Amino acid sequence: MTLPAPAHPVVPVTLDLRDFQRVPRSTDECVALWDRLEPAVVTVDPLAGPRVRIDLGDEGEVGIWFLDPATAPRPLGAGTRFAIRGVLEPPEVRHACTSCRAAGTTTYAPYRCAGCDEDRRTGRVCEAHAVFLDGGLRASCPHHVPECRCGTKAAAWCSGVRCRGRRAWCRTHLRGHPADATVSYCADCYDERFPVCERDGCRGTGYIRCEHRTLSAMKACGRRVCVEHAQRWQVYGPYSRGVALCSLHHQELRSTPPEGLIDIVLAGTVARAKGHRGQSASRRRVQLPRISIVRHILINTRRTVLDMEAIDRLFTGLEQRLRDRTPRDATVSAALELLAGHRPSRQEDIKRFREQHIEGRGHFDRLVQELRLTGRHQLADAVEFSDFRPRSRILFVKVPQQLQGSFIGTGGATIKRLRQRVGVEIKLERG
Ligand SMILES: [Zn+2]
Numbered sequence: 001m002t003l004p005a006p007a008h009p010v011v012p013v014t015l016d017l018r019d020f021q022r023v024p025r026s027t028d029e030c031v032a033l034w035d036r037l038e039p040a041v042v043t044v045d046p047l048a049g050p051r052v053r054i055d056l057g058d059e060g061e062v063g064i065w066f067l068d069p070a071t072a073p074r075p076l077g078a079g080t081r082f083a084i085r086g087v088l089e090p091p092e093v094r095h096a097c098t099s100c101r102a103a104g105t106t107t108y109a110p111y112r113c114a115g116c117d118e119d120r121r122t123g124r125v126c127e128a129h130a131v132f133l134d135g136g137l138r139a140s141c142p143h144h145v146p147e148c149r150c151g152t153k154a155a156a157w158c159s160g161v162r163c164r165g166r167r168a169w170c171r172t173h174l175r176g177h178p179a180d181a182t183v184s185y186c187a188d189c190y191d192e193r194f195p196v197c198e199r200d201g202c203r204g205t206g207y208i209r210c211e212h213r214t215l216s217a218m219k220a221c222g223r224r225v226c227v228e229h230a231q232r233w234q235v236y237g238p239y240s241r242g243v244a245l246c247s248l249h250h251q252e253l254r255s256t257p258p259e260g261l262i263d264i265v266l267a268g269t270v271a272r273a274k275g276h277r278g279q280s281a282s283r284r285r286v287q288l289p290r291i292s293i294v295r296h297i298l299i300n301t302r303r304t305v306l307d308m309e310a311i312d313r314l315f316t317g318l319e320q321r322l323r324d325r326t327p328r329d330a331t332v333s334a335a336l337e338l339l340a341g342h343r344p345s346r347q348e349d350i351k352r353f354r355e356q357h358i359e360g361r362g363h364f365d366r367l368v369q370e371l372r373l374t375g376r377h378q379l380a381d382a383v384e385f386s387d388f389r390p391r392s393r394i395l396f397v398k399v400p401q402q403l404q405g406s407f408i409g410t411g412g413a414t415i416k417r418l419r420q421r422v423g424v425e426i427k428l429e430r431g
Pocket residue numbers: 097098099100107125126127128129
């Protein structure tokens with residue numbers, strides 16, 4: 001007994017959509033796709049080959065697999081009923097490009113575009129669509145290229161300290177690094193990186209900030225100066241980095257009273273000690289200059305010659321005024337701490353100065369005597385004792401500017417002879 005063949009046999013097929021760009025997402029889309037395929041499908045002979053491919057141009061190809069070619073009516077026709085038994089889809093691309101998806105294709109997208117985020121789907125962008133701006137590694141799709149503040153599409157990320165590669169700017173609002181073509185900055189960051197020297201017409205970069213501050217105004221002046229124009233006030237001796245000053249504040253020193261100069265030194269030292277906080281070893285090294293150095297600072301800066309006792313009184317007076325100040329802020333506390341630590345060295349310097357003074361006076365008297373013996377009475381009247389350093393055996397004297405030439409003599413002959421006669425090195429106090 002044979003079963004009669006059904007009047008309208010169903011032709012079972014599988015669709016191979018692995019090379020097709022627009023994978024149907026719903027039944028309607030599936031039916032619509034089949035409607036496009038059917039006119040081509042009915043023209044093929046399933047027995048000639050169980051798998052055929054139908055070209056859909058830019059959208060790719062769809063494969064039709066006849067699952068049971070032998071039972072299919074021959075030829076297929078408009079009345080043939082098909083049943084789609086299965087669909088082969090391209091493997092799901094987990095990171096698919098959002099731009100490609102909008103154009104109906106699915107492409108692996110290694111980069112993120114935050115602008116493309118939708119709900120819980122992370123925005124992605126493929127190699128082809130990714131846009132990278134100079135100065136950063138962040139990608140975006142062509143629609144989400146960051147904008148400059150002016151509204152124009154940005155050209156590069158700013159690498160400066162304010163933007164730190166997080167803000168992008170257009171060509172008009174960027175300035176290139178003078179030596180590195182791959183780096184650019186916004187105007188603010190450029191000025192921060194390459195500040196202009198405060199001197200008129202100087203084209204140097206003001207890498208140095210003026211460190212002028214006082215105990216009552218601890219914020220430093222901050223004016224930017226280039227290396228060439230920066231003045232170092234060598235208050236910590238010749239071998240330690242002095243206080244950097246702008247031209248204005250350097251000029252002002254000359255007319256600042258000794259109390260004011262000591263205030264500036266103390267404020268600068270407080271700031272240095274603060275900068276070293278946390279590094280206890282180096283913090284201990286931040287100290288006020290000894291009064292033997294301060295004495296020379298006062299001579300060199302404003303030609304004021306004070307003895308050690310007078311300089312000590314400047315410090316103790318300042319200490320007293322600070323102690324009376326209430327409330328006591330962190331600056332005052334730090335200053336008082338420095339002053340207390342300074343006290344023993346002041347006593348040492350006073351004691352040594354007195355001893356040296358006695359020895360130095362002896363050398364000085366012989367110097368004056370020698371000047372008189374050689375008939376240089378004007379010099380003998382004008383020369384002043386300043387200091388004597390017993391270890392290096394240097395006698396410092398003050399000679400008025402207009403007499404210094406005759407004190408030194410042609411090619412240094414006179415001062416050389418005086419050294420021989422007195423038996424110590426003789427130096428003119430600078431200033
Ligand atoms: Zn793409």
